[in-house]
Amino acid sequence: MKIWKRNTDSDEVRQYLLGNLSESARERLERRVLDETGVTDEVQASEDELIDQYLGGRLNAKERKRFESFFLLPKERQQKLRFGRTLQKYLDSLPSVKADQETGKSRFRWFEPRPVLAASLLVICLSVLSALWWINHRRVTTGLNGQTLAITLDPGSSRANDGRTQRIEVPAAYGAVEVQLEMASNEYRLYEVELLRERQLLNTYKSLQAQNKNGRLVMVLVIPAQLLEPGDYTFRLSGTTNADQIEYKDQYQLRVTPAR
Amino acid sequence: MKKNWVLSQESFDALLKWLSADRDQAGRIYEEIRQRLIRIFTARACTEAEDLADETMNRVASKLPEIGGTYSGDPAVYFYAVANNVHLEFLRRKTPTSIPIPIDDTADMEDRFRCLEECLGVLSADNRELVIQYYQDERQARIDRRKLLARRLDIAPNALRIRACRIRASLLKCVENCLGENID
Numbered sequence: 001m002k003i004w005k006r007n008t009d010s011d012e013v014r015q016y017l018l019g020n021l022s023e024s025a026r027e028r029l030e031r032r033v034l035d036e037t038g039v040t041d042e043v044q045a046s047e048d049e050l051i052d053q054y055l056g057g058r059l060n061a062k063e064r065k066r067f068e069s070f071f072l073l074p075k076e077r078q079q080k081l082r083f084g085r086t087l088q089k090y091l092d093s094l095p096s097v098k099a100d101q102e103t104g105k106s107r108f109r110w111f112e113p114r115p116v117l118a119a120s121l122l123v124i125c126l127s128v129l130s131a132l133w134w135i136n137h138r139r140v141t142t143g144l145n146g147q148t149l150a151i152t153l154d155p156g157s158s159r160a161n162d163g164r165t166q167r168i169e170v171p172a173a174y175g176a177v178e179v180q181l182e183m184a185s186n187e188y189r190l191y192e193v194e195l196l197r198e199r200q201l202l203n204t205y206k207s208l209q210a211q212n213k214n215g216r217l218v219m220v221l222v223i224p225a226q227l228l229e230p231g232d233y234t235f236r237l238s239g240t241t242n243a244d245q246i247e248y249k250d251q252y253q254l255r256v257t258p259a260r
Numbered sequence: 261m262k263k264n265w266v267l268s269q270e271s272f273d274a275l276l277k278w279l280s281a282d283r284d285q286a287g288r289i290y291e292e293i294r295q296r297l298i299r300i301f302t303a304r305a306c307t308e309a310e311d312l313a314d315e316t317m318n319r320v321a322s323k324l325p326e327i328g329g330t331y332s333g334d335p336a337v338y339f340y341a342v343a344n345n346v347h348l349e350f351l352r353r354k355t356p357t358s359i360p361i362p363i364d365d366t367a368d369m370e371d372r373f374r375c376l377e378e379c380l381g382v383l384s385a386d387n388r389e390l391v392i393q394y395y396q397d398e399r400q401a402r403i404d405r406r407k408l409l410a411r412r413l414d415i416a417p418n419a420l421r422i423r424a425c426r427i428r429a430s431l432l433k434c435v436e437n438c439l440g441e442n443i444d
Contacts, residue, residue, distance in 0.1 A: 016303060017303060019304070019305060030300050030303075030340065031337070031340065033296055033299060033300055033303075034293070034296050034297075034300075034336045034337075034339075034340055035334075035336065040296060040299060041422045041425065041426075042422075043299060043303065044425050044426075044429065045421050045422055045424075045425040048425055048428055052395070056398065070305045071305065073305040073306075073307055074302045074305060074306065074307055074309055075307065076302055076309070077302070079432070079436060080432065082372065083372075083431075083432045083435060083436075085369075086369065086372040086373055086376050086435070087376065087395060087428070087431075088395075089369065089373065090373060090376055090377070090380075091392065091395055091396045094392065094396065156374070199388065199389065199392055200389075201385055236381055248378075248381050248382055251377070251381055
């Protein structure tokens with residue numbers, strides 16, 4: 001079996017997709033497309049990368065011209081381009097988590113040659129944290145801790161239309177938040193709700209039943225307030241069929257903003 | 261191929277038999293070759309890749325009575341040779357086209373966005389996480405993120421790349437279905 005040499009072969013596939021290969025080189029590659037599954041995968045992945053580079057403005061003038069006049073001719077690729085745009089827009093709407101926040105090794109690398117700066121920042125951070133603790137402590141002791149904040153969320157996407165995202169301030173003064181998810185119909189006996197923060201699953205609430213509140217059909221969840229730190233939350237509602245299959249039904253968005 | 265030649269059940273059966281004595285296996289080989297021919301015609305920027313692949317399959321079926329008993333070797337190679345002829349004929353008859361770059365109007369984008377969110381919701385949590393992590397960020401941040409992701413999943417960077425590409429393909433299909441523009 002021929003081993004796929006990632007870098008050199010990827011460049012060749014890229015030129016192939018832009019229609020820049022000689023006839024003999026094209027024929028060699030296409031015979032491999034017919035014979036080897038790995039090559040087909042490589043072609044697909046390179047197509048996606050070209051599309052992302054085009055959308056990101058990372059093709060040079062010559063590549064861009066070939067992309068528009070050759071690569072984009074098939075309808076299938078025009079669909080891929082539209083999809084690439086949508087995916088990009090979706091990803092842009094998500095809060096970015098910097099890669100170097102994910103490894104302890106690289107997280108502190110910047111500070112290594114700057115011990116005085118690191119110590120100063122540490123002192124500042126401790127001061128800020130102390131102040132925040134004091135403010136929070138005052139609010140909790142004088143506030144509404146133990147009470148429940150009730151909010152109602154409408155179904156549907158909201159990132160495409162920011163005006164529909166329900167926002168609340170971080171509910172630190174409350175003991176719990178009662179979230180009512182509005183439902184159009186009640187076709188399942190039982191439901192479950194996944195709670196996600198920034199696309200990370202926080203909790204799954206199972207064996208839930210729809211309730212009627214003042215003539216509205218809602219799913220009620222009671223969430224400890226301290227769980228709702230600032231960030232974007234998604235409630236993904238699914239129904240359980242009689243055959244115990246989980247079927248996705250709807251999702252709801254909530255943005256928790258820092259306290260002013 | 262003779263003009264007005266139509267693929268009959270008999271010709272189709274003979275083609276399957278030529279591909280493999282096991283009919284199920286032959287069906288899989290047929291579809292595999294067809295899909296790869298579509299890939300090749302698409303890569304050559306043909307606007308009618310599926311039609312050209314079907315034309316190739318039919319043309320091979322029509323030639324079987326002549327070559328079936330004498331041709332030895334991988335059938336895929338024969339299909340490829342016929343595909344080259346079909347492509348040449350396509351180039352001769354096609355008129356030069358200049359296509360506009362698809363422009364998103366806002367309404368269409370909102371529908372696509374909604375469908376994408378729905379389709380992401382249908383993915384398993386692991387796949388959803390992977391596709392978001394893989395395609396998020398730009399340049400160096402993206403490279404760093406992908407390295408971390410590959411390390412975390414304990415797979416080679418290229419295996420991660422292919423996995424992300426397959427999830428992306430399934431998302432594309434789901435979004436097109438959601439929009440009612442079914443593509444296969």
